[in-house]
Amino acid sequence: MNKIESPEESRKKFDRIFTDLTRSIVKKDELTRFWFFILLMFIGVGLWGWIIQIDKGLGVTGMRDYVSWGLYIANFVFFVAVSLVGLLISSVLQLLNFSWGKTISRAAEQIAIATVALAGIIIVMDMGRPDRLLNVFLHGRFASPIVWDLTVVSTYLAISVLLFYIPLIPDLAIMRDRMGSKVPAWKLKIYTILALGWNGNPQQYAIVYHAVRVLMILIIPIGLSIHTVTSWLFAATLRPGWDSTIFGPYFVVGAFVAGTAALIILMYVYRLRYGLKDYFDDFHFDKMGRLLVLVCLVYLYFNINEFLVPAYKMKSAEGVHLKDLFSGAYAFLFWFVQIAGIALPIVLIRIKYFRKPLPLSIISVFVLFSAWFKRYLIVIPTMEHPFLPVQNVPEHFHHYAPTSTEIMIMLFSFFTSIFIISVLAKFFPVITIWEYAEEKGIDRKYFTEKS
Amino acid sequence: MNTKWKLFLIATLAFPAQQVLSQDWMVPSDHTALTNPSEYNLENIKKGKELYTRNCQSCHGDPGKNNPLALLPLPVDIASERMHANSEGDLFYKITTGRGVMPPFESTISENERWKLINFIMNFKPGGNQLLVDAPPVKVKLLASVNENKSTVEILAEREDAESTGLENAPVIISAKKTFGNIELGRAITNENGRAEFTIPENVIGDEEGYVSIVVSMGDGYDAHEVALEKAKVGKNKVVPRLIKGEVLWSTNNNIQLWLLLSYISAAGGAWLVIGYAIYQIIKIKKLSKSS
Numbered sequence: 253m254n255k256i257e258s259p260e261e262s263r264k265k266f267d268r269i270f271t272d273l274t275r276s277i278v279k280k281d282e283l284t285r286f287w288f289f290i291l292l293m294f295i296g297v298g299l300w301g302w303i304i305q306i307d308k309g310l311g312v313t314g315m316r317d318y319v320s321w322g323l324y325i326a327n328f329v330f331f332v333a334v335s336l337v338g339l340l341i342s343s344v345l346q347l348l349n350f351s352w353g354k355t356i357s358r359a360a361e362q363i364a365i366a367t368v369a370l371a372g373i374i375i376v377m378d379m380g381r382p383d384r385l386l387n388v389f390l391h392g393r394f395a396s397p398i399v400w401d402l403t404v405v406s407t408y409l410a411i412s413v414l415l416f417y418i419p420l421i422p423d424l425a426i427m428r429d430r431m432g433s434k435v436p437a438w439k440l441k442i443y444t445i446l447a448l449g450w451n452g453n454p455q456q457y458a459i460v461y462h463a464v465r466v467l468m469i470l471i472i473p474i475g476l477s478i479h480t481v482t483s484w485l486f487a488a489t490l491r492p493g494w495d496s497t498i499f500g501p502y503f504v505v506g507a508f509v510a511g512t513a514a515l516i517i518l519m520y521v522y523r524l525r526y527g528l529k530d531y532f533d534d535f536h537f538d539k540m541g542r543l544l545v546l547v548c549l550v551y552l553y554f555n556i557n558e559f560l561v562p563a564y565k566m567k568s569a570e571g572v573h574l575k576d577l578f579s580g581a582y583a584f585l586f587w588f589v590q591i592a593g594i595a596l597p598i599v600l601i602r603i604k605y606f607r608k609p610l611p612l613s614i615i616s617v618f619v620l621f622s623a624w625f626k627r628y629l630i631v632i633p634t635m636e637h638p639f640l641p642v643q644n645v646p647e648h649f650h651h652y653a654p655t656s657t658e659i660m661i662m663l664f665s666f667f668t669s670i671f672i673i674s675v676l677a678k679f680f681p682v683i684t685i686w687e688y689a690e691e692k693g694i695d696r697k698y699f700t701e702k703s
Numbered sequence: 704m705n706t707k708w709k710l711f712l713i714a715t716l717a718f719p720a721q722q723v724l725s726q727d728w729m730v731p732s733d734h735t736a737l738t739n740p741s742e743y744n745l746e747n748i749k750k751g752k753e754l755y756t757r758n759c760q761s762c763h764g765d766p767g768k769n770n771p772l773a774l775l776p777l778p779v780d781i782a783s784e785r786m787h788a789n790s791e792g793d794l795f796y797k798i799t800t801g802r803g804v805m806p807p808f809e810s811t812i813s814e815n816e817r818w819k820l821i822n823f824i825m826n827f828k829p830g831g832n833q834l835l836v837d838a839p840p841v842k843v844k845l846l847a848s849v850n851e852n853k854s855t856v857e858i859l860a861e862r863e864d865a866e867s868t869g870l871e872n873a874p875v876i877i878s879a880k881k882t883f884g885n886i887e888l889g890r891a892i893t894n895e896n897g898r899a900e901f902t903i904p905e906n907v908i909g910d911e912e913g914y915v916s917i918v919v920s921m922g923d924g925y926d927a928h929e930v931a932l933e934k935a936k937v938g939k940n941k942v943v944p945r946l947i948k949g950e951v952l953w954s955t956n957n958n959i960q961l962w963l964l965l966s967y968i969s970a971a972g973g974a975w976l977v978i979g980y981a982i983y984q985i986i987k988i989k990k991l992s993k994s995s
Contacts, residue, residue, distance in 0.1 A: 393959070410975075449989060459991070463981045463985070
């Protein structure tokens with residue numbers, strides 16, 4: 253850092269960083285096209301499913317009178333959970349001065365934006381009459397957790413976008429100045445507009461630092477409340493399995509587990525696809541692995557609390573619910589989630605080998621899948637066990653199984669969020685160029701030099 | 704099948720029957736011999752009837768109608784042969800001690816009254832001298848109207864025969880109609896013209912506006928159609944506790960708790976102020992690039 257380098261050396265170094273980090277933008281090959289084709293196709297399928305649902309009504313889903321929250325809500329909780337990685341990586345780590353977090357914070361922000369935006373869309377897709385969406389705003393009750401959720405989700409989205417954009421401004425200027433003919437003119441135009449005429453004077457940098465810091469602090473309470481309030485949607489109702497006082501922290505920690513796993517996977521994809529081995533290097537994976545173990549341990553602690561305490565008492569309704577999870581219809585899923593999603597990562601990732609990029613990413617895939625199924629287990633079994641007996645209803649009201657339409661719409665949310673991330677990666681560098689270069693000891697004056 | 708076998712079968716089948724018979728309610732002989740100290744006269748029988756209606760009818764049913772409550776064993780009709788196979792002393796003993804579902808009345812009905820109950824049971828002794836005879840119900844045409852100003856109910860009861868003469872000295876029941884049935888407000892006795900006036904008590908509670916639906920009917924011994932009158936404003940207003948009155952967490956926006964609203968506004972407003980501040984910083988960046 254302190255080593256003074258010759259201008260040529262610095263320029264050469266910066267050139268290399270620039271080329272590496274903009275590869276995702278410049279790269280144009282069959283695979284990219286194929287990738288976008290796949291994404292758009294699934295998005296199309298999902299939209300088609302939604303059209304069917306709007307046309308025929310929610311009857312096309314597996315939801316009935318008793319299980320009125322199904323796949324969509326489970327999915328919603330999952331997306332909100334994953335989005336919390338933005339809070340963890342780009343705020344908490346930075347404020348604690350873990351400088352390795354800087355490299356991965358843009359990727360974390362991408363995930364946050366893509367998932368929290370989809371979380372909002374999923375809710376609309378769960379509505380039988382989405383045309384009445386406006387009523388939620390017009391007639392919402394301020395005492396209702398649903399209104400709080402609406403508020404925090406939109407606030408979190410706004411902050412995430414700003415946290416993505418503000419550190420991006422210098423990068424946009426760099427690209428505006430250096431991309432030249434490497435990208436189409438319209439893209440260059442977008443960079444020019446978004447760069448706000450940045451000229452790299454120290455005052456501007458000072459503002460960027462200041463604004464980012466303010467947002468980093470703001471995102472902590474907002475991020476915590478977004479998932480806490482989501483947990484209250486459950487915990488504020490009187491139902492076996494949800495009637496819990498630790499649901500807030502339980503959800504938040506579970507979110508950190510899911511988000512960390514998602515980020516590890518995304519880092520691995522970038523590393524492989526855009527040749528960023530030296531940027532998302534073993535060191536970063538090692539750190540992320542350790543972080544994953546940490547959050548898994550906390551999550552394990554909460555899980556023990558959440559299940560051991562009620563299981564000790566086995567209150568009648570709660571007992572039915574717990575037996576269903578421990579040894580009944582949901583036993584396989586339940587134990588899979590606990591073992592693959594919590595226990596194994598804790599045991600394996602402590603071994604150095606498993607903190608290498610590939611093994612860690614594979615474990616993360618399991619963790620992420622388990623995280624999704626965990627949300628399913630939180631929502632559906634409880635809905636199947638209301639306190640009042642289920643009486644005089646057709647047999648298929650007793651159980652819930654998602655229909656193909658629901659699965660189509662769920663795929664929409666997955667592929668759309670991946671699509672958003674892909675588009676972001678296609679437009680903007682996946683690592684903050686100027687910050688990274690500065691970290692490597694390159695003076696700012698080289699950033700704005702035209703090439 | 705030979706006779707031996709038949710005998711054996713009969714013996715085995717008869718055994719459980721024997722058991723049932725042996726469950727016969729045994730009364731110590733000194734009790735059987737007791738005689739009823741209460742005189743068998745109309746007054747005592749009427750007193751007994753009152754006691755029977757209050758304490759026994761719910762299980763044993765109406766005398767002679769064989770309509771007991773479905774219990775095991777069935778309560779015995781007090782006009783039946785089986786009931787009257789008991790001596791008065793037996794009855795006294797059984798009522799006093801009870802058995803199984805039949806409760807003991809030793810501590811709830813005085814000795815004197817228990818004997819009067821037996822007077823009433825004896826009224827139905829087959830071939831006995833029945834003193835209290837239920838006359839066939841009188842057919843009555845009831846007319847009634849409410850006077851809102853005087854807060855009274857005016858009643859006219861007429862015999863339903865050719866002459867339509869007024870029914871004299873007959874009890875009329877005035878009730879208020881409630882959600883789960885009628886509640887008796889009081890009774891009135893008709894005068895020589897078959898007319899009666901009933902003053903509605905002041906403390907009668909109506910609906911939220913004080914409206915009461917009055918129902919006029921007649922008791923046992925009369926066959927009259929119940930008269931349900933139109934709602935009249937003769938009662939006090941019912942005070943309905945409003946469940947979402949005042950500030951409660953789960954109420955509508957009109958009743959929102961102040962602390963909650965303030966917390967919401969300050970939290971959401973505060974966050975968006977900061978967001979606005981961040982956007983202002985972006986504008987500042989833009990301005991700075993023009994100035995230099």
